[in-house]
Amino acid sequence: MSDPATRADDWLDAVSWDDNGLVAAIAQERGTGKVLMMAWMNREALRLTRESGHAVYWSRSRQRLWHKGESSGHQQVVRDIRLDCDGDVVLLEVEQRGGIACHTGRHSCFYRALDESAAWRAVEPVLKDPDAIYSKG
Structure with a gap:
């Protein structure tokens, strides 16, 4: 007989984790369908x-779990x-706080578009200065 705790996590076994134990995760805005960001998840x-x-x-750079909005307050309700x-990409439908x-x-990490001259151009405005979002004081 198998352990009930193991059976509870069977859904995680269906994910095709990469060699680093990660899977790509796309956050898509509920209602609009707009892709907001891409990040990585481990189990x-x-x-x-x-x-x-x-x-x-x-967070691959910090090598730790990152709760979206922990610094900015801009949480994603899934x-x-x-x-x-x-099985190698997770899609999260979220409400972006x-x-x-x-x-x-x-609003979205995908704010740059390739223009006719093959240059990346910002096509979405900054809604709030990042210094104001992440100020430590």
Whole structure:
């Protein structure tokens, strides 16, 4: 007979984790369908996201769990979690608190578009100065 705790995590075994134990996670805005950001999740981040109803990611630069909005206050309330056909991308349907998902103070991290001259151009405005969002005082 298998351990009930193990069976409770079977859904995590369906994910195709990369060699570093991570999976790409896309945050999509509920209602608009706009892609807000892409980040990484490990097993614990995905488990905590499901349990808490708030997006939790794995920070590769800091090598630790990162609760979206822990510094900025711009949390992502998760309304749906999906897994793609290959099992290697997670899609989170979220309500973006405060309207800002990007650390640059924009609504979306995908704020640059390739223009006719093959240059990246900002096409979305800064909604709030990042210094004001992340000030320590």
